[in-house]
Amino acid sequence: MNVLKVGMISFAHMHAASYFHHLNSREDVEIVGIADENQERVRPFTEPHGIAYYSTAEELLKQPVDAVVICSENSRHAELTKLSARAKKHVMCEKPLGLSEEEMLEMIEVCRAEGVQLMTAFPCRFLPPVMKAKEAIDRGDIGEIIAMKGYNRGTMPSGWFIDPELSGGGAVLDHTVHVLDLMNYFTGSTAEEVYAHAGTLFHDVDIDDAGMVHVRFKNGVFAVHDPSWSRPSSYPTWGDVMLEIIGTKGVLNIDSFSQKNNVYSNKANKAQWSYWGDDMDEGLVNNFVTSLLQGKPVAVTGEDGYMSARVALAAYESARTGAPVKLTSR
Amino acid sequence: MKLSIIGAGTMGTTCARNAAKLANVQAAGVCDLIKERAERCAELCGTTAYTDIDEMIAKEQPEVAVVCLPTYLHKNAVLKLAEHGIHVICEKPIAMNEDDAREMQEACVKHGVRFFIGHVVRFFPNYRDALARVRRGEIGEPGIAHLKRYSAYPTGYDGWYRDQGKSGGVIVDLMIHDIDFARALFGEVKSVYASINRSESMDYAQVTMEFTNGRIANLTGYWGYPGPFTTQYEIAGDQGIIQFDSNDVRSLDVKLQKQGTEAGASVPVPSSPANHDPYYYELKHFLECITTGSEPIVTAEDARKALAVALAAEQSAKLRKPVELEVAP
Numbered sequence: 001m002n003v004l005k006v007g008m009i010s011f012a013h014m015h016a017a018s019y020f021h022h023l024n025s026r027e028d029v030e031i032v033g034i035a036d037e038n039q040e041r042v043r044p045f046t047e048p049h050g051i052a053y054y055s056t057a058e059e060l061l062k063q064p065v066d067a068v069v070i071c072s073e074n075s076r077h078a079e080l081t082k083l084s085a086r087a088k089k090h091v092m093c094e095k096p097l098g099l100s101e102e103e104m105l106e107m108i109e110v111c112r113a114e115g116v117q118l119m120t121a122f123p124c125r126f127l128p129p130v131m132k133a134k135e136a137i138d139r140g141d142i143g144e145i146i147a148m149k150g151y152n153r154g155t156m157p158s159g160w161f162i163d164p165e166l167s168g169g170g171a172v173l174d175h176t177v178h179v180l181d182l183m184n185y186f187t188g189s190t191a192e193e194v195y196a197h198a199g200t201l202f203h204d205v206d207i208d209d210a211g212m213v214h215v216r217f218k219n220g221v222f223a224v225h226d227p228s229w230s231r232p233s234s235y236p237t238w239g240d241v242m243l244e245i246i247g248t249k250g251v252l253n254i255d256s257f258s259q260k261n262n263v264y265s266n267k268a269n270k271a272q273w274s275y276w277g278d279d280m281d282e283g284l285v286n287n288f289v290t291s292l293l294q295g296k297p298v299a300v301t302g303e304d305g306y307m308s309a310r311v312a313l314a315a316y317e318s319a320r321t322g323a324p325v326k327l328t329s330r
Numbered sequence: 331m332k333l334s335i336i337g338a339g340t341m342g343t344t345c346a347r348n349a350a351k352l353a354n355v356q357a358a359g360v361c362d363l364i365k366e367r368a369e370r371c372a373e374l375c376g377t378t379a380y381t382d383i384d385e386m387i388a389k390e391q392p393e394v395a396v397v398c399l400p401t402y403l404h405k406n407a408v409l410k411l412a413e414h415g416i417h418v419i420c421e422k423p424i425a426m427n428e429d430d431a432r433e434m435q436e437a438c439v440k441h442g443v444r445f446f447i448g449h450v451v452r453f454f455p456n457y458r459d460a461l462a463r464v465r466r467g468e469i470g471e472p473g474i475a476h477l478k479r480y481s482a483y484p485t486g487y488d489g490w491y492r493d494q495g496k497s498g499g500v501i502v503d504l505m506i507h508d509i510d511f512a513r514a515l516f517g518e519v520k521s522v523y524a525s526i527n528r529s530e531s532m533d534y535a536q537v538t539m540e541f542t543n544g545r546i547a548n549l550t551g552y553w554g555y556p557g558p559f560t561t562q563y564e565i566a567g568d569q570g571i572i573q574f575d576s577n578d579v580r581s582l583d584v585k586l587q588k589q590g591t592e593a594g595a596s597v598p599v600p601s602s603p604a605n606h607d608p609y610y611y612e613l614k615h616f617l618e619c620i621t622t623g624s625e626p627i628v629t630a631e632d633a634r635k636a637l638a639v640a641l642a643a644e645q646s647a648k649l650r651k652p653v654e655l656e657v658a659p
Binding site: 146147149151153193195197199201202203210212214216222223224226228230231232234235246248250251322323324 | 569
């Protein structure tokens, strides 16, 4: 059997644990090693599974590895992606792809020049309601898309996520990119103009935890999105990914995590929503692996990552200047 | 208190039903250009139907009149009533533009009559509960609100809603409820940004209000929605969240077996029955304000400011830029 040899670079982002699980459960994947400057963080993954540990990405990249999964702090995505691409490894990079237009375009260019694929980790594409919505929209069930309203609200993360040096931004960067990617995907268009608010309204932190992002797309569709870290600890779940799409012939609503049980337990002392729907990370990992094994293009590319992250970057500029920001055509 | 109703459409009819329920109210004429409509409405509250407003005022000598006319007719009716020394309760939106609104406010002050605008959402028990809890600090310091109001395209007499020059469109007529409520929640508005899509079949708008205290509200309004009339809101604060979705309220839900071969003969609509509708509480409150001389929970000034925000939103959508509001002195 054809086996994909995968290395994992950094577990700074907790999604690495889920990607590890899905990679490790595939027969056609061999996890060759994990590189992380913090050995304690990855020991629960390396030791029980007999997987090699490397303290640097460079060491890991010297191994016979076909592809890498990068879950570092946002600020290191560009450096690690380019390093991996130059070692001829395919890359799946955690979102947001990068922290500036220039570095993202360079990541894409280096991967292209080295002949490796670059996938942006947008698992929401693999949610069954999202996939069904895409089919419905492409069939023309709701006619032409006119407008959209998105929500990706969450509880506030901790650690490097709220350190601008390492994260590059707060809620607006962290929680705009997923839904913007879905908006790009559904409209088949990309953003042309962004007007946004960004601020700190919910927590005592030195980074944005609240925002409202208005987007105009090249094809005339307009949209608004709330990326705030506005879920309190009493909220029954971590957050949401919701999208309402207004079409000329109907309205389509996606509530990604509404496949849930309502749980009332004295042990939690608050209501809880227990999601029982399909795991989107599994779909993402499967697409990465099978695409590479079959030599097909991955479903979510570096360009996709760039097209959504640049909206978040423009949102910060708009929030600073108080004016709409036009995106240069690419 | 002798009360006249001007305009016997949907709102006038609602007012007539509620006037009949209020013990201290004596219905004193219903006026509408369409005689049959005026008669039907007058019957609901046991009074006389008129097609001429001057005749009604002369014969009935009302102390208060409720103006339930299309928006573009508010100004003339209110000015006339004020001149006759009659207190005015007028449907929202207050007027088509701010100058008219100010003129109406000034005329009422000049003639010593009270002037109320029916921003009825303030009297909906769910909105009242949410506002009270926010004001009690239950969600801590509020940060972001989402407010949504979707309905079918309203018809009205002669299709006046579809004429933007008469109704103002979905922001000025429908979303203004949520603009007013957002102001009640968060305070004065600093700037507004809006996007609108208008066509034969729909009028849809997204509006973001930025408040002077940094809080943000995003409102969506839709005429032409294919689903049931829907209102939703979420108010998020640093200590909690309040959410509401009208589609979740099904305190009474009846499902009927199909009768014989008549497929889909009945459309089951879940409902939220109550002792009184919010218009009843609104009318009762405004009449109490007249009797006691107290301030209403929503003033004509609030109504004018909500209109200013709505018009600024229209302007923003045209200019594709945020529009700053005049900060109140």
